[in-house]
Amino acid sequence: MKKRGFALGKQRKDAYVNELMNFQQRGGAPDVVLLDRLLQFALIEARSAERFRLLSEGLEDAYLKEFYRKFMISEAGHYRLFIDLANEYLPEERVRQRWTEWLEFEADMITKLPVRGDRMH
Template identity: 45%
Template structure:
């Protein structure tokens, strides 16, 4: 899917449905972090109004998703709690710091965002395959909507990396290819761990 080099194990979705409360909690935290990340990037580049507009629009949508997941948690009597360490995102950001001399940090921040959205999209598609629309019609409809949203966010981050980074499309695509390989290595490594309800890990 998209730029991903390693597919998630199909068993992830079965575990996710079996531990759906944990997945919902992690999903809520992921949406909040996504909104925060978009706003942080916008704040760091105030002179690029097109970038600021795109990122704040994205943050608004991510925050809306957070509130909707939060409502689901409330309906189910599930506490949000404090977020656990997001090893996946932390390792992906760390991997991106090994960059060519002079390479724009902004481009890598945007491409990391694209990869996270791509992985979320893939995981939501797997989840849709396991959720029974007859038993969980609202959840199935919700994740169908978010599957499409994550795909759109992936494209937004890629387009912004090209338009706002000051480097050529070819160079951005080559960098995304490189980061995709590293992302696949991270996912493969984390897949060996015990399932803990993480969207990405």
């Protein structure tokens, strides 16, 4: 960033992540909490991978293209890890069912977030 003349800005509240946190089940049986945390993390990682893919594909700069491509691969691996962990500790059908609920929640929620030019969610 320094080399390119940028400075790191202040960290902002992330409305997308906050909305996901509101959907997450808290309390109750530990396996319910575990499943939701793993799926929330999986979703965030999956969307990061998608963003980095778009960045990588949309850039002309060869260095940045590769830089973001590597991030994309890494984030996709994190997504896979959280899904694999969920399937390791919980029945796969239950994981699939709850994952669908997360995707439906996100699809609806994302249409309600204000569009802003300074974020990618």
